[in-house]
Amino acid sequence: MTNQQDEAKTSALEALPLRDDLRGQSPYGAPQLEVTHLLNTNENTHSVPQVVVDAIGEAVHHAATSLNRYPDREFTELRRRLAQYLGHGLTEDNVWAANGSNEVLQQILQAFGGPGRTVLSFPPTYSMYPLLASGTNTQYIHGVRQEDFTLTPESAAQQVKDNQPNIVILCSPNNPTGTALGLDVVEAVYEAGEEFNTMVVVDEAYEEFALEGTRSALTLLPGRERLIISRTMSKAFALAGARVGYLAASAQVTDALRLVRLPYHLSAITQAAANAALQHVDVLLATVDQIKAQRDRIVEELGQMGLQPAISDSNFVFFGWFDDAHAVWQGLLDRGVLIRDVGIPHHLRVTAGTEEETTAFLVALREVIGA
Missing domain, CATH: 3.40.640.10 (Type I PLP-dependent aspartate aminotransferase-like (Major domain))
Structure with a gap:
């Protein structure tokens, strides 16, 4: 959608008798892009058994x-x-x-x-x-x-x-x-x-x-x-x-x-x-340990890169420090890996996926940092 189309859509919305506290607001939602590795919404990336x-x-x-x-x-x-x-x-x-x-x-x-x-x-x-x-x-x-x-x-x-x-x-x-x-x-x-x-x-x-x-x-x-x-x-x-x-x-x-x-x-x-x-339940939760292993792998390897990953009790890792986190996010996206720019300066967040997805993320991140 072009900027002109966005402006027209916003103008049409504003013409409605919308609640005052909703005017100018944006709907919640993470980017939904067609990429090879989707690691931005903390889904369990393993298929349902x-x-x-x-x-x-x-x-x-x-x-x-x-x-x-x-x-x-x-x-x-x-x-x-x-x-x-x-x-x-x-x-x-x-x-x-x-x-x-x-x-x-x-x-x-x-x-x-x-x-x-x-x-x-x-x-x-x-x-x-x-x-x-x-x-x-x-x-x-x-x-x-x-x-x-x-x-x-x-x-x-x-x-x-x-x-x-x-x-x-x-x-x-x-x-x-x-x-x-x-x-x-x-x-x-x-x-x-x-x-x-x-x-x-x-x-x-x-x-x-x-x-x-x-x-x-x-x-x-x-x-x-x-x-x-x-x-x-x-x-x-x-x-x-x-x-x-x-x-x-x-x-x-x-x-x-x-x-x-x-x-x-x-x-x-x-x-x-x-x-x-x-x-x-046992079948569905069988991937949890695999995901935790990849999460811990991400934490360890990010530390080896000189980055600062937070301790994670979840299926994702929050990490920094970047002078321009969004540029790193874009560099990963250019390499087919979508993670989350959560809007916190100098930080990003990545979902722990399968072993293959985790490898793809880590390889891409090293390339971006090296560049």
Whole structure:
């Protein structure tokens, strides 16, 4: 699309009676380009195993015979299977699901945010948080991290006390930096928010890739009725195209989300695909160790190049330091490797893919640095 076409499209949009806070905004989305190696959106780049493909196909075929009827509004089987997968004594009453974890987060903001309410998070972090806040008319508060992008319990707790938010979102492992939060940060934030009845959300989209010894916030759920743990089947499960996100929380929280969800929001096809996949958890997660090995390889080899990769508990690596990070991004793209320019000066982010994809990235990066 040419600049002239872009301007015409923008002008036509602005002519509509759009909400004032949406004027001039751009939709969320990573570049979708035709290149050899797509390593920019943190997908699991391994193909879905054939046994899972066959199981999903059979389940969807069966579901198609009754598409004249609405699906199970409570997606009971799916909640039961997700609770079983998560463990920690959770039951179906503690689990909720939606069309991707973004919709899960949106429903949380619809239920506990809204006009006159606030949500606090700590950039650099997942760039959808302020967009979800805007879409639900919730004021977004930009918290502050240390210079090395870490977050201490003391700092996080003080910022909660200072801002008195209705919701806090903690991303762990954090996107785009990749490092997990210590549970002491979650505990400190929860305790600081008690006085203000603050809901605390821990976004664990990449939890399955965590380093050994990293503990999930699921262990903190007992006795904390305002704590929510968000997860997804898009990453470790290699089901980004299925759009299934879910959360674990107290039964009161899932009841609250029933007040804002759209009727029958999870289609029969989505439920069938997810339920079939969850019958093959071991097969689906078999690539996780392979991905973690490539992630660790990236961290090691970037260090050998004299770069500064962050410690990663995820399936991607955040790294710098570049005088012109975008020029490096472009150099990689020219060589058929698409990674993510996350807009943080001097830094880039790359998804850990297959061994072949990782090799292609590392070879291309050495060429770009050498040039």
